[in-house]
Amino acid sequence: MGNSPADFSQLASDAILYNPSDLACWVDSLLTEFAEPPPTCSSDFIVDPVNNQTVVNSAWTFAEPHTPQVHQNITYDEQQSLDNQLTVVTAMEEDSGIRLVHMLMTCAECVQSGDLSLATSLIDDMQGLLTHVNTVCGIGKVAGHFIDALSRRIFQGMGGGSVNGGSAFENEILYHHFYEACPYLKFAHFTANQAILEAFDGHDCVHVVDFNLMHGLQWPALIQALALRPGGPPLLRLTGIGPPSPDGRDSLREIGLRLAELARSVNVRFAFRGVAASRLEDVKPWMLQVNPKEAVAVNSIMQLHRLLGCEQTRNSPIDTVLSWIRGLNPKIMTVVEQEANHNQPGFLDRFTEALYYYSTMFDSLEACRIQPEKALAEIYIQREIGNVVSCEGSARVERHEPLAKWRRRLSGAGFRALRLGSNAFKQASMLLTLFSAEGYSVEENEGCLSLGWHSSPLIAASAWQAVPAWDNHMSSS
Amino acid sequence: MVEERYQEGALEIIEKKRTKFFINDHEDIVVEILKRLDARSLGVAACVCRLWCSVARNDSLWEHLCFRHVSPPPSGSRPVIVALGGYRRFYMAVLSRLGRASTIVTTAAAAAPWTSDEFQLSLSLFCVDCYERLNGGVDRTNGGDNVVKPHRRRRR
Numbered sequence: 183m184g185n186s187p188a189d190f191s192q193l194a195s196d197a198i199l200y201n202p203s204d205l206a207c208w209v210d211s212l213l214t215e216f217a218e219p220p221p222t223c224s225s226d227f228i229v230d231p232v233n234n235q236t237v238v239n240s241a242w243t244f245a246e247p248h249t250p251q252v253h254q255n256i257t258y259d260e261q262q263s264l265d266n267q268l269t270v271v272t273a274m275e276e277d278s279g280i281r282l283v284h285m286l287m288t289c290a291e292c293v294q295s296g297d298l299s300l301a302t303s304l305i306d307d308m309q310g311l312l313t314h315v316n317t318v319c320g321i322g323k324v325a326g327h328f329i330d331a332l333s334r335r336i337f338q339g340m341g342g343g344s345v346n347g348g349s350a351f352e353n354e355i356l357y358h359h360f361y362e363a364c365p366y367l368k369f370a371h372f373t374a375n376q377a378i379l380e381a382f383d384g385h386d387c388v389h390v391v392d393f394n395l396m397h398g399l400q401w402p403a404l405i406q407a408l409a410l411r412p413g414g415p416p417l418l419r420l421t422g423i424g425p426p427s428p429d430g431r432d433s434l435r436e437i438g439l440r441l442a443e444l445a446r447s448v449n450v451r452f453a454f455r456g457v458a459a460s461r462l463e464d465v466k467p468w469m470l471q472v473n474p475k476e477a478v479a480v481n482s483i484m485q486l487h488r489l490l491g492c493e494q495t496r497n498s499p500i501d502t503v504l505s506w507i508r509g510l511n512p513k514i515m516t517v518v519e520q521e522a523n524h525n526q527p528g529f530l531d532r533f534t535e536a537l538y539y540y541s542t543m544f545d546s547l548e549a550c551r552i553q554p555e556k557a558l559a560e561i562y563i564q565r566e567i568g569n570v571v572s573c574e575g576s577a578r579v580e581r582h583e584p585l586a587k588w589r590r591r592l593s594g595a596g597f598r599a600l601r602l603g604s605n606a607f608k609q610a611s612m613l614l615t616l617f618s619a620e621g622y623s624v625e626e627n628e629g630c631l632s633l634g635w636h637s638s639p640l641i642a643a644s645a646w647q648a649v650p651a652w653d654n655h656m657s658s659s
Numbered sequence: 660m661v662e663e664r665y666q667e668g669a670l671e672i673i674e675k676k677r678t679k680f681f682i683n684d685h686e687d688i689v690v691e692i693l694k695r696l697d698a699r700s701l702g703v704a705a706c707v708c709r710l711w712c713s714v715a716r717n718d719s720l721w722e723h724l725c726f727r728h729v730s731p732p733p734s735g736s737r738p739v740i741v742a743l744g745g746y747r748r749f750y751m752a753v754l755s756r757l758g759r760a761s762t763i764v765t766t767a768a769a770a771a772p773w774t775s776d777e778f779q780l781s782l783s784l785f786c787v788d789c790y791e792r793l794n795g796g797v798d799r800t801n802g803g804d805n806v807v808k809p810h811r812r813r814r815r
Contacts, residue, residue: 372780372783375783397794398790399787399790399791402783402786402787402789402790403783403784403786403787405786406739406743406782406783406786407779407783409735409739410733410735410736410739410779410782440790440793440794441790443793444786444789444790444793447742447743448738448739448742448743448786449738449742605776608776609776609780612776612777612780613780616777616780616781616784
């Protein structure tokens with residue numbers, strides 16, 4: 183496929199030769215030239231040899247701002263399907279996209295070194311440049327969010343206000359739409375459920391501790407699977423942890439009631455308990471009321487990274503929480519985390535990582551067609567970006583770490599990895615095919631599963647079991 | 660004159676023959692016919708008249724449709740599906756939204772049967788969907804029943 187910059191610059195030069203008022207003919211001739219559909223757009227990284235920095239070579243975007251009547255000649259509907267998304271970019275726009283990325287990097291470098299005046303002028307330049315770039319998709323959209331986050335960081339000063347100013351209610355809505363728009367959370371829930379189901383095999387009293395209940399979307403599937411398991415359903419207790427709700431509403435209890443209703447309709451004995459805590463480290467194990475005779479599963483979907491502070495002190499929140507989890511002696515602990523390295527001390531490194539990660543994620547979101555789910559999912563991701571880039575200290579909660587680091591951390595805290603098994607892998611692959619999402623891929627990595635876009639893993643799921651205390655002396659920590 | 664009368668007489672005989680058989684008098688035949696339809700035709704059939712509508716909405720027809728080209732579903736799944744809203748909802752909420760459904764319907768001979776894993780997953784997705792409707796979310800089934808708690812209707 184002639185997607186190399188050389189071909190496109192040739193196209194661009196062709197464009198200059200044509201009569202600008204005859205754009206319709208030029209585009210028509212272009213379209214007939216491309217006989218076969220091109221591969222799906224993706225974000226690639228090319229290393230800029232001049233500056234030795236990576237540059238995001240983003241999806242080409244079709245832009246024809248001058249003559250809107252051109253669109254009528256093109257069968258735009260056919261072009262809309264992701265597989266056949268033929269996108270053409272003018273030389274100027276491709277240039278602008280690359281320049282934007284360069285400027286973002288430079289700006290981040292200035293912020294890191296403290297040169298705020300240069301950073302501010304760069305922000306202005308970038309915002310001007312944004313007008314030349316298509317901000318509906320591709321690099322323009324992601325860049326827009328990063329520019330916002332950078333400017334917030336500069337103008338609010340270090341340790342600036344938290345981006346997550348949204349209420350818990352808002353966050354739940356955004357989370358729900360993110361769940362609907364793309365398969366990451368569905369993958370997380372179903373993989374964790376499969377592991378929990380297998381761990382609960384043979385137990386009659388089971389207790390699940392959910393570190394972030396939200397709308398409880400994960401649990402109907404587990405309730406249904408337990409209802410149908412051979413031998414009949416166990417007694418299921420669910421303890422849901424969530425932020426306290428303002429103005430007297432007990433949202434945790436409401437979710438619990440709905441789950442109870444569902445469980446009752448499929449004849450599963452169910453009990454719910456809500457624990458309201460604004461931070462996970464405030465939760466104490468006695469609040470969970472774990473019965474020693476029951477099989478416990480701890481479920482953490484993108485929560486553990488919030489406990490990582492920047493200081494590596496002893497008895498940091500993560501250590502405290504991991505030790506009391508270990509004290510519960512759970513049958514299984516399911517951990518799903520973003521597969522990204524957003525907790526490095528250096529701002530520029532973090533920024534670069536985040537740019538790559540979120541560009542890939544936005545690319546994958548292009549496959550979503552349903553609104554308003556897509557728009558709200560983007561806002562959800564945007565808030566994450568804002569937190570990673572513009573917050574510091576205790577305000578920065580999105581401290582993502584890659585799976586390798588989590589493996590070391592959890593092994594060191596006295597946990598042993600459980601292999602997720604082929605059923606989980608099959609289910610994840612089926613989930614993707616059922617949702618007809620092209621471009622997503624599931625990978626297995628030493629017993630852990632990860633879901634990614636075009637072989638860039640974006641989210642990783644793993645399962646753990648506490649090593650019994652007496653074993654600890656023998657096993658290396 | 661004679662010709663006309665002859666024609667009228669002939670018409671009368673034809674009319675008499677016609678009124679002898681009216682499909683709606685034989686509901687069991689209607690059921691047998693509708694049982695063999697695909698989902699879309701079943702939906703269209705439901706618009707014909709009140710009788711056809713009640714027959715087409717009969718859940719056993721949809722159960723038959725869901726598993727027509729498939730080995731018998733896992734035992735015990737029936738009460739769960741019924742409790743969650745019935746086979747019609749199952750089809751509309753899950754199967755029709757997934758690409759799978761069209762395979763089942765169009766190329767009956769060539770369609771691969773559902774594996775039990777696929778079925779389990781679809782059932783789980785149905786459960787999540789029902790739960791979301793309990794939350795007062797959007798009713799994507801467009802079934803016309805704007806009942807927020809469908810399982811209550813089905814409980815015996």
